[in-house]
Amino acid sequence: MKKFMYIGLFFLISSLVLAFFKSDAWIGQNDDIGQQPVSSLILENNKEGQTAGQTKKSLGARPILPSPVWVIGSYDKNGRSNAMTSAWAGICSSRPPCVAISLRKETYTYGNILEKKAFTINIPSESQAAYAAYFGSVSGRDLNKFEVTGLTPVKSEIVDAPYIKEFPLILECKLKQTLEIGSHTMFIGEIMDIKVDESILTEDGGLDLEKLKGFFFLPGRGKFYRYGELLGDVAALARKIKEK
Numbered sequence: 001m002k003k004f005m006y007i008g009l010f011f012l013i014s015s016l017v018l019a020f021f022k023s024d025a026w027i028g029q030n031d032d033i034g035q036q037p038v039s040s041l042i043l044e045n046n047k048e049g050q051t052a053g054q055t056k057k058s059l060g061a062r063p064i065l066p067s068p069v070w071v072i073g074s075y076d077k078n079g080r081s082n083a084m085t086s087a088w089a090g091i092c093s094s095r096p097p098c099v100a101i102s103l104r105k106e107t108y109t110y111g112n113i114l115e116k117k118a119f120t121i122n123i124p125s126e127s128q129a130a131y132a133a134y135f136g137s138v139s140g141r142d143l144n145k146f147e148v149t150g151l152t153p154v155k156s157e158i159v160d161a162p163y164i165k166e167f168p169l170i171l172e173c174k175l176k177q178t179l180e181i182g183s184h185t186m187f188i189g190e191i192m193d194i195k196v197d198e199s200i201l202t203e204d205g206g207l208d209l210e211k212l213k214g215f216f217f218l219p220g221r222g223k224f225y226r227y228g229e230l231l232g233d234v235a236a237l238a239r240k241i242k243e244k
C-alpha cells in the first residue's frame with residue numbers, strides 16, 4: 001500500500017515541476033508588460049513581423065507619412081481650368097525656390113502641365129477641406145470641377161495656369177524639370193511668386209498658421225488632420241540641448 005502512495009506522490013510532484021517550467025513563470029515577474037511572460041511576448045511579436053529584441057514594429061515599405069494637401073491648378077490644351085489634389089509634394093530647393101509634386105500619368109493634370117509648362121499650388125484652409133477631397137476624387141477629363149464647385153479660376157499673370165481665388169495661399173510655378181520615379185512622375189516647379197490673403201499674415205508679414213488653419217493628409221488612413229498650433233521656436237529648442 002505504502003509503495004503505491006510513494007509512486008503516486010512521485011508522479012504528482014513531477015507533473016507540478018513540469019507545469020511550472022512549461023508556463024514560463026520561471027523567467028520572472030512581468031507586471032510592467034501586462035503579466036505575460038517575456039518569452040511569449042517575443043513569440044507574439046514575431047508573429048506580427050517584429051524581430052526578437054526590437055521595440056519598433058515594422059510596417060513594411062509604404063508611403064504613409066503625414067503629407068501636405070495641395071490643389072494643383074492647370075489649363076488643358078483648350079484653355080479650360082482644372083484642379084486636382086496632390087499630397088506627394090513638398091519644397092525641394094531654396095535657391096531657386098522650387099517645389100516638387102508627383103503625379104500619375106493617368107491624371108488629366110499630368111498632360112496639362114506638360115503642355116503648358118506651368119501650374120499653381122493652391123493651399124486650402126480647413127473650411128475648404130471638402131473641396132480638396134472633391135478635387136482628388138474626380139477627373140477634369142470627365143467634368144469641369146470649377147463649374148461643379150462654383151469656385152473661381154483666376155488667370156495668373158506670371159505663369160500659364162489658373163489659381164483658385166477663394167483659397168488663401170497660392171504658389172505660381174513654372175515647370176523646371178520632370179523626373180520619372182515609378183508609379184509617379186515628379187514635376188519640379190520653380191516658384192515665380194506667392195499670392196496670399198492678407199488676413200493670414202502676421203503683423204511683420206509672415207504666414208500666420210493659426211489663421212491659415214491648414215491641414216495635412218495621412219495616407220493609409222485616408223484622413224485629413226489639422227495643424228497650426230505653435231510648439232516652439234526651433235533655435236530655442238536646439239539651445240536647450242546644446243546648453244545642457
Ligand SMILES: Cc1cc2nc3c(=O)[nH]c(=O)nc-3n(C[C@H](O)[C@H](O)[C@H](O)COP(=O)(O)O)c2cc1C
Nearest residue numbers: 084085086087088103104107108109136138139140
Ligand atoms: C488627399 C489626396 C491626395 C492625392 N494626392 C495625389 C498625388 O500626390 N498624386 C496623384 O497622382 N494623385 C493624387 N491624388 C489623386 C488625384 O487627385 C485624383 O486622381 C484626381 O482625380 C486627378 O484629377 P485630374 O484627372 O483632374 O488631374 C490624391 C487624391 C487625394 C484625395
